[in-house]
Amino acid sequence: MVSDPMATIAARLTPLAPGAIAVVAMTGPDAQSILRRILRHPRRDEPISFETNRPRLCRIFDVDRLLDDAVVTLIPGARGNVVELSTHGGVRIVQRLLMLLQSEGATIVDAWEFIRQSAADESDPAGIAARLTVECEIDQALLACQSRRLARWLLRQRALLPPFLEAIHTLDTSARDEFVARSRVAIRLLQGVTIALVGPPNAGKSTLANRLIGRDRVLTSDIPGTTRDWVSETAFIDGWPVTLTDTAGIRETTCSIESEAIRRATAALHHTDLAVVVLDGTLSPERRLIACEEVFHALPANLPRIVVANKADVASFQGSSDDHAEIVLSARTGDGISVLEQHIVRHFDWHLLDDTTATAIFARQLATIEGVDALLST
Ligand SMILES: Nc1nc2c(ncn2[C@@H]2O[C@H](COP(=O)(O)OP(=O)(O)OP(=O)(O)O)[C@@H](O)[C@H]2O)c(=O)[nH]1
Ligand SMILES: [Mg+2]
Incomplete structure (x- = not known):
């Protein structure tokens, strides 16, 4: 498992099964720049500004191909902000999003490992983990x-x-x-x-x-x-x-x-x-x-x-x-x-x-x- 603090990690947090919504999370030093490359404003061609804990409706693009609409939220975490991308719950959409994040430089880990790493608090590494x-x-x-x-x-x-x-x-x-x-x-x-x-x-x-x-x-x-x-x-x-x-x-x-x-x-x-x-x-x-x-x-x-x-x-x-x-x-x-x-x-x-x-x-x-x-x- 990756425990490198310089790695940007991403994980699917919901089961890989058809559902209304699927959640993919990402955290690490490159998370914000990856977001800038793959997200666009739902209506206008302008950058999206994020505030922590404020959900934003965005469009996810794989280069010029629209992948899905998603609600994106930044939540403060131990390794910087955790980005939560809530997409439609199709299995294929989630797989394509993970492939996209991987191609942008994120390392894909399982949900458990993601939660463990994103919670590793410097002041109490053992406790919270x-x-x-x-x-x-x-x-x-x-x-x-x-x-x-x-x-x-x-x-x-x-x-x-x-x-x-x-x-x-x-x-x-x-x-x-x-x-x-x-x-x-x-x-x-x-x-x-x-x-x-x-x-x-x-x-x-x-x-x-x-x-x-x-x-x-x-x-x-x-x-x-x-x-x-x-x-x-x-x-x-x-x-x-x-x-x-x-x-x-x-x-x-x-x-x-x-x-x-x-x-x-x-x-x-x-x-x-x-x-x-x-x-x-x-x-x-x-x-x-x-x-x-x-x-x-x-x-x-x-x-x-x-x-x-x-x-x-x-x-x-x-x-x-x-x-x-x-x-x-x-x-x-x-x-x-x-x-x-x-x-x-x-x-x-x-x-x-x-x-x-x-x-x-x-x-x-x-x-x-x-x-x-x-x-x-x-
Ligand atoms: N009156 C009465 N009859 C019962 C009761 N339990 C089972 N029976 C009857 O006893 C007969 C045998 O029941 P089963 O549940 O098939 O018995 P079994 O032990 O599984 O039998 P095998 O599969 O042949 O080994 C059936 O006619 C049931 O309706 C009960 O509590 N009261
Ligand atoms: Mg029997």
Whole structure:
């Protein structure tokens, strides 16, 4: 990356996708002279005078070819003024503008690098850059964010985390340990959590998958062995996004297609963080226990699991007994689903993530804390 203070840098600050407006920024010693060469007054053939923080409507020319109209604003920054060119949001326009700036002598960098460099304040080079880096990291997480709850929480972290990190060395050990503990929870959530629904055929795994996903995503039927290849989809557990995998029912079978489906289901479990074992609550407790043991046998030994007894809505439901089932629910009616969600929340410690407590979302943000590597690897 360019860190030369004499370099003039430019970057696209908005995604390269069709939109109403795209923003390209430029800063550095040659920024003003580049502007003079490429901008013209929208109506008259006269130079444009700029004042900082006063937007101006201009025309961008590539030699004599009109490229686009743009609103241009000069904003004071650490390396001189930052020029923001807001053009129409066509992908091609933005690409041509960046090529033009490059041909005029600017070095094109990515948005993150641009913000980092344009904020590098001589009086506090570490401070402002560190704060902006954290904000950029949170913005990146927001771009990929899949749920409203997570987005709201990330937006709160944008305000809470930078000042908290600046003051981290003033905290006592227990406050730091708590910060590291909840940050580990957040980092894992942001990396992506996978939950698999496993169990014998016909237990209601796919019905439960559809309920957690919130729509009819997978086929269900009373024919045992309906689900063949496993299916993954984003689901929201108490608002937090997870990848939910519905798998083929596990049983002894002579059907070669079904046994391949079961083999794939169990292979997928090696990349899973939690198994929800779904049992058919209408079976007798004895049969359920046998089915449960059979499923446990197929799971990787160290895979955490939550066992549920499904179909609690039907008269023939056999109640919970000694078959490991912790939760009784009905995937069909939704009864007991929130209990399952709370179990999952507690399993991953997501209750530690609230909107008032600063929490790191990337391991890098913990790097300033002594001994944190050891904590993270446990
Ligand atoms: N009464 C009742 N029936 C349910 C419930 N959940 C699922 N079922 C029914 O049980 C049958 C099997 O449901 P699925 O969701 O296809 O079961 P599965 O575990 O995915 O089955 P396989 O894909 O064959 O392994 C269907 O007829 C569902 O309508 C429930 O909570 N209550
Ligand atoms: Mg199924």
